[in-house]
Amino acid sequence: MSEEYRAMWEGLGINMRRHDMLLTALPEVYRQVYLSQQRRPQAMGFYDFVVSEIHGLRVKELMDHKATGGKVFGTFCVYVPDEVIIAAGGIAVGLCGGADFSVPTAEQILPRNLCALIKSAVGFNIGNVCPYFQAADLIVGETTCDGKKKTWEILDEYVPTYVMDLPNSRTAADRELWIGELKRFVDKVQATTGNTVTPQGLAEATSLINRKRAALDRLFELRRARPAPISGLDALLAVQISFYDDPARFTLKTNELCDELEARVKSGEGAAPARAKRILYAGTPMPIPFWTIPALIEGAGAVVVAEESCTGSRLLAGGQTAIPGDGIDSQLAAIADRQLQTNCACFTPNDARIDDILRMVHEYDADGVIHFSLSFCQPYNLEAVRVQKALQQAGVPVLLLEGDYSEAQTGQLKTRIEAFVETL
């Protein structure tokens, strides 16, 4: 990457030696996993470009934004409302970590029995190897799991970390509590940016995020076709990039991708052969660059047709957010009501998630479900017990997997995934 970026990274306090190691490894991995795929849509060129500029152009945009007094918010969960941040003139970027590279750094301060996502993210921060973390003016965590809830207390000693209290259930009282949390978040975002969240501003931001959600929703709808017009790997990449790219640009480019896929569906062209077994992925999110699971599934000759995950359908749950005209409080309630349709395993009960999975098997004409949970993620690992039971009762083949981001486990995962696809 250019010298301009090197100066920017140095200015951000990046550990340049470690950062060089990280960026040197990525292109070869990306070539093997992504560029070697057959029958890719032309429009994937945009996402390839974004990855090639992963710590470059977008970080430059964030720095330009900051240079004019703008603020950057780093987030970890679809329950943190980008709408509010954008309405206050801020930029929201997802900071979930998907690389084993930074895990050992985190293990210097965190217990090992913690999921790879948390360790990867914390390692990126305290190891000073992620310009997004370095650029963030405020980290916004939430209480979705014990691991994150208690890690924020430790992370706050390194970087200012604000925590949103997402309740454990979704009763009327829990909903009230969460709406209160959204209001508290508006105050915090206003204080951080120095800007006021107006009804007009929040309506525009909600509309922008709605358009982005509609584009992603369109992508998911198109994936119902047989043959699958896009690989699971490519669809996942688009979703992963949605967490940190500029929302308007992302929407434009994803609609271009969907136009191309629509033409493919009409002409019966697929990214995979029509006879390829169709897999529904269900489980924990797959942050960039964790591509192992779809890579192994598609390497075994199957195709991933959808992800029931926060990097998948859970991101889109609740559809379009209503934009009532009677003020901020109603608008926040509408955001809450859309969000609370996201069936995170942090909730009890969460039976609607099982319903979602069964519905998606049907809608996406899936031949089987692969449920993957990061090790030590107790909410998803425990919920997998009931997911498996429900799928077995419905006669749907299911494989439960558990793992982390390390290459050491790839061999075993490959064997199990190949054996499962074989049986379909």
Next chain:
Amino acid sequence: MSEEYRAMWEGLGINMRRHDMLLTALPEVYRQVYLSQQRRPQAMGFYDFVVSEIHGLRVKELMDHKATGGKVFGTFCVYVPDEVIIAAGGIAVGLCGGADFSVPTAEQILPRNLCALIKSAVGFNIGNVCPYFQAADLIVGETTCDGKKKTWEILDEYVPTYVMDLPNSRTAADRELWIGELKRFVDKVQATTGNTVTPQGLAEATSLINRKRAALDRLFELRRARPAPISGLDALLAVQISFYDDPARFTLKTNELCDELEARVKSGEGAAPARAKRILYAGTPMPIPFWTIPALIEGAGAVVVAEESCTGSRLLAGGQTAIPGDGIDSQLAAIADRQLQTNCACFTPNDARIDDILRMVHEYDADGVIHFSLSFCQPYNLEAVRVQKALQQAGVPVLLLEGDYSEAQTGQLKTRIEAFVETL
């Protein structure tokens, strides 16, 4: 035990072969750990008797209660209010499991990466080896950790399990939510027992539990003396038994113990020599019969002077519950306000727990702190990072341990505890 008990257990559907194995092992363990101690208070005879009757007399009392239409509630957390259950004529028994014996049974249906307490309790239930589980008309769980929160959904398929939604924080909104949960619990308890919780009944039950709390509080106060008038093992046993014995009898017997300890303190008599190093235990609860940690500490020549734990000072947090005279709602709010002073690691922030530990080091004249967390208990394992830091900054020696109930780990724990005590 008598034939009468065998008939009772069979009537409860107990797996008699496995149950015999369990009960056969206990007396020898108890002899080695408890009866071999020197300078035990005479009044410990009561608790020895209770243990000798562990699945006998008290279960018989529960069955007699049930025979007259009474109900039994099995609980797992100090946030589930015994006061409400007693006010409705019910009996509350703590069901936390402390034995490795039942863990493999639980692992047939639960992921392995789950704390031993949850696995032990679930294994006792689904393995039909715990008459308390079998006697319970309703299991009352809560959302204090991911492991329990999601396990209740699975357990509910085996036994009716009700869940109380304890929030993640303790803001005014969280307090309101919890008071609402207490009201919902009153409704559930009334529906289960068929009895009404009246202000008078709740006041009497609160007063009963207050007397029990006062007796335990007195026990803890007496342990501040040097030499320690009672071993950590014996004090822990009293606390463990408080979770399931009849509250009035327990209060009487524990006050008798305290009378004896008071005389010991006056005469300077100790269960351990005055020169014995004094250890504050902090961390996860130690349900009966998990005695490993104090046994190893006291086996190394030190004495445990207090436990910052739910089987310790957290059980007593908030002191006596106020009993306002203006109705049930105020009484429930008073219970909530007392409970919410219990600094469980499920809360964020939970800095007051660190303050508690530092205060207890001073009050109990502790020479060092041993923090033990069950493996896979993310709230306590993560909070240990900040506990350790705070103690080191205060110049207090601290040892962080992690483990489960298995004997396999005893050797390593013994080595680390002995080395720590040596350095004090």
